[in-house]
Amino acid sequence: MSTAAPTPARTTTSHGSAESPLGSRLPAILRTEPVSRHTRIALYVIVGLMVVGEILTLVLGPMVAAGLSADPELAALLEEDGGLTGEGRNPLLRWVLFLASVLVTLLFGWQPTLAAVFVLLGSAFGLAGLVEADHAHLTPHAFSGGVVLGAAMVTRYSHRAFVWSALGALILLTVAGEVLTDGTWADEDSLKGVMVVTLILALCVAVPAFMIRRSRHRARDREAALRRAEEAAACAAEAERQRIAAELHDVVAHGLTVISMQAAMLPTQKDPEKRAASEKAIEQAARQSLVDLRRMLTALRGSSRNAQTAEGDAVVDLPARLDEFEARLHAAGFAVERSLTELEELPRSLELTVLRVVQESVTNILKHAPRRGTVRLTSELEGADRLVLCIASPMDEGEPRRDRVVVAMASGFGLAGMRERVAVFGGTLMAGPLGGCWVVRAELPLR
Numbered sequence: 001m002s003t004a005a006p007t008p009a010r011t012t013t014s015h016g017s018a019e020s021p022l023g024s025r026l027p028a029i030l031r032t033e034p035v036s037r038h039t040r041i042a043l044y045v046i047v048g049l050m051v052v053g054e055i056l057t058l059v060l061g062p063m064v065a066a067g068l069s070a071d072p073e074l075a076a077l078l079e080e081d082g083g084l085t086g087e088g089r090n091p092l093l094r095w096v097l098f099l100a101s102v103l104v105t106l107l108f109g110w111q112p113t114l115a116a117v118f119v120l121l122g123s124a125f126g127l128a129g130l131v132e133a134d135h136a137h138l139t140p141h142a143f144s145g146g147v148v149l150g151a152a153m154v155t156r157y158s159h160r161a162f163v164w165s166a167l168g169a170l171i172l173l174t175v176a177g178e179v180l181t182d183g184t185w186a187d188e189d190s191l192k193g194v195m196v197v198t199l200i201l202a203l204c205v206a207v208p209a210f211m212i213r214r215s216r217h218r219a220r221d222r223e224a225a226l227r228r229a230e231e232a233a234a235c236a237a238e239a240e241r242q243r244i245a246a247e248l249h250d251v252v253a254h255g256l257t258v259i260s261m262q263a264a265m266l267p268t269q270k271d272p273e274k275r276a277a278s279e280k281a282i283e284q285a286a287r288q289s290l291v292d293l294r295r296m297l298t299a300l301r302g303s304s305r306n307a308q309t310a311e312g313d314a315v316v317d318l319p320a321r322l323d324e325f326e327a328r329l330h331a332a333g334f335a336v337e338r339s340l341t342e343l344e345e346l347p348r349s350l351e352l353t354v355l356r357v358v359q360e361s362v363t364n365i366l367k368h369a370p371r372r373g374t375v376r377l378t379s380e381l382e383g384a385d386r387l388v389l390c391i392a393s394p395m396d397e398g399e400p401r402r403d404r405v406v407v408a409m410a411s412g413f414g415l416a417g418m419r420e421r422v423a424v425f426g427g428t429l430m431a432g433p434l435g436g437c438w439v440v441r442a443e444l445p446l447r
Contacts, residue, residue, distance in 0.1 A: 029165070030113045032157045039153075040109040046149075047105050054098060097142055104146055112153035113162055119146035120166065123173050127180060140177045144198040151202035155209040174199045236416040244424055255289030288347055291447075318343060318351050325362045326377070333371040334393075339378045342387060350444060353421050354379070354389060357429070360418050361391040361440045369393045369438065376437075387444045392437040418442070 100122070107115035123140040147170065154166055177195040262278045262285070269275040322340060329336050343354065358377065365375060373394030382388045415431055418440075422429040427444040 026111075026113075029159050029161050030117075031159055032111060032113045035109050035112065035153075035157055039156075043105055043109040047102055050098075050102060050105070101146065105149065108149060108153045112150070112156075113158045115146075116150040116154045116158070116162075116166055119143050119150050120169050120173070123147065127173070127176055140173060141194050141198075144194070147198050148201050148205055152205040152209040155206040156213050170199060170202065233416040237420040240417040240420040241424075244421060255285045259285045259289070291347070291349075318346075318355055321355055322358065322377075325358055328362060328366065329375050332366055334365070334369075335374040337374055337376045337378075339376075339380075342379055342381045346387070346446075350387075350425060350446070353425060353444065354387075356421055357389055357418050357440070357442050358391065360415075361393075365391075365393040365438075370396050382443070385446045387446055389442045389444065391440045392434075395433060395436060395438050 100118075104115050104118055107118070123143045126140040126142055150166070154163055158166075174195045178192065181192045181194075259282050262282045266275065266278055266282075269278055322338070326336050326338055343351070346354065369375075375394075376390070376392040378392075379387060379389045415429075419429045422442050422444065425444050427442060429440070429442045431440045432438070
């Protein structure tokens with residue numbers, strides 16, 4: 001009943017309500033989104049007002065009619081219209097229409113599509129009242145309220161295909177009703193134009209209903225995208241923790257092996273200098289192993305899995321790998337300025353972190369940066385106990401400032417994994433535009 005085409009119906013609401021069992025058994029075109037609680041309350045209020053109005057008509061109608069009958073003109077009008085309480089009409093038809101209107105209004109609160117089908121079928125059946133004098137009170141106009149209410153409910157909750165089908169059926173009913181209605185628009189007693197007005201009112205209420213539907217769907221899509229991004233970041237962090245744990249395990253095992261070998265040699269060492277050197281080696285290996293073990297426990301903290309992972313490059317030659325990354329950048333058309341210093345005496349676990357940060361940064365550069373300009377890879381000591389690693393790459397003019405942040409997080413690794421890895425060591429990682437370049441800056445404590 002709307003000229004606009006809403007998006008396909010969903011099976012859950014924004015607050016997670018599931019589709020009813022009845023709706024799940026209906027054909028796809030007749031299924032609807034669950035009606036919100038506030039809408040149902042509004043429909044219950046409408047039904048209550050209808051019942052109260054009917055009771056007041058039955059109770060107060062005769063008294064009001066008796067008072068108005070004193071005026072001959074008003075008495076004639078009331079008699080012509082069947083009386084104030086409708087006693088001139090078919091009482092059975094009157095009560096059937098009232099009961100049907102109550103039930104259909106309640107049905108709109110659970111299955112708007114089925115309720116709209118009943119309204120359209122009733123309106124089609126009522127066309128006979130326009131040509132049969134015996135059914136003068138059963139006309140399509142008796143369903144005008146249901147048509148207007150159905151326009152809002154169907155546009156908001158029904159399947160897109162049914163919205164268009166209902167609109168086409170309503171237009172056909174309107175045309176048929178106008179053709180069959182006697183008289184002209186100028187006749188006061190004629191019902192000519194009533195269905196046209198009903199169609200216009202239906203379209204007027206359908207427009208805001210469609211706007212609400214579209215805004216709800218967009219909000220739901222944004223929430224789903226945010227949940228997917230959070231899940232992807234959590235998966236990336238978990239995968240990174242597992243990888244760090246495997247790498248640090250190798251590092252700690254190496255340190256314990258050194259301690260074991262040096263300790264086994266101590267009883268055989270007679271030379272004081274060699275014995276002192278072995279003791280110093282044991283002390284250094286133990287201290288570094290303790291630091292690496294603490295980092296491993298930090299990496300595993302919060303992990304709900306006990307997976308064992310390992311990678312082929314857990315033991316690496318850092319300079320060789322950096323040469324490899326530089327060669328990749330050259331092959332992609334970048335000039336490379338490399339000033340990576342202070343990396344020779346890094347602990348093995350921190351060396352692997354430097355490798356990962358450079359590796360992820362180069363991967364993002366190859367994916368997203370324009371194939372021109374210079375990539376700068378630098379590292380330096382800040383103070384005596386902090387290593388600063390910086391990777392700067394060119395950006396396109398007018399490139400959105402947050403594009404690479406979004407792409408990196410959506411990929412499942414990238415920035416999320418790098419931040420997790422750097423955070424294990426108590427460091428920080430920042431990424432963003434700076435001076436016309438995209439800069440990744442990692443600060444890593446050495447102790």
